[in-house]
Amino acid sequence: MNPTPAERVAAILRDDFAAHGVRLPDVRADLSDPRQPQLELGTIPLGTGFALLRVLTDYQRLLKAERRRKKPSP
Numbered sequence: 001m002n003p004t005p006a007e008r009v010a011a012i013l014r015d016d017f018a019a020h021g022v023r024l025p026d027v028r029a030d031l032s033d034p035r036q037p038q039l040e041l042g043t044i045p046l047g048t049g050f051a052l053l054r055v056l057t058d059y060q061r062l063l064k065a066e067r068r069r070k071k072p073s074p
Helices: 003-019 044-068
Strands: 028-029 038-041
Touching: 003 028, 003 038, 003 044
Parallel strands: none
Antiparallel strands: 028 038
């Protein structure tokens, strides 16, 4: 079974933080609405929360840039 994009993002986040020595075991994809998958995060330490916010902001910027790149030009 192939992971969905949301599941891949959750795994990437876990791996990115693990590379910096931060363990985020409770990051998972909520696929209850396949058109709008969500990432769910469990309780995390405060310092990790700030780091997570920064990483998620970077991913959000990358996602927006990728969507703009894929849109056909008029």
